[in-house]
Amino acid sequence: MLNKGRDTDMQNTAENVEVVEPDRKCQRITVRLVPPDRLISLPRPKTAMQLLAALGLAEESALVARDGKLLTPDRRIWPDDVIFVRVVASAG
Secondary structure, eight states, X not given: OOOHHHHHHHHTOOTTEEESSTTOOSOEEXXXXXXXXXXXXXXXXXXXXXXXXXXXXXXXXXXXXETTEEOOTTOBOOTTOEEEEEEOSOOO
């Protein structure tokens, strides 16, 4: 089950955020990637499928959620969204 409360916690935690492409002047989103438990700020992809591609993950290897609700690959991602990505495929 996805924990909606952790999404809210992410918005209040800025010190441990890994920033991808910091020099780009564009709209950004924050992603909690589990595992490992990392916070990432990156330029906003337009869809959940593009987000997975930006993270180097295959569509069938991870779940993407916003506000505790799963996103299908074609769902839009909006500026300043806080997204939860759980890797579900075995790494070994």
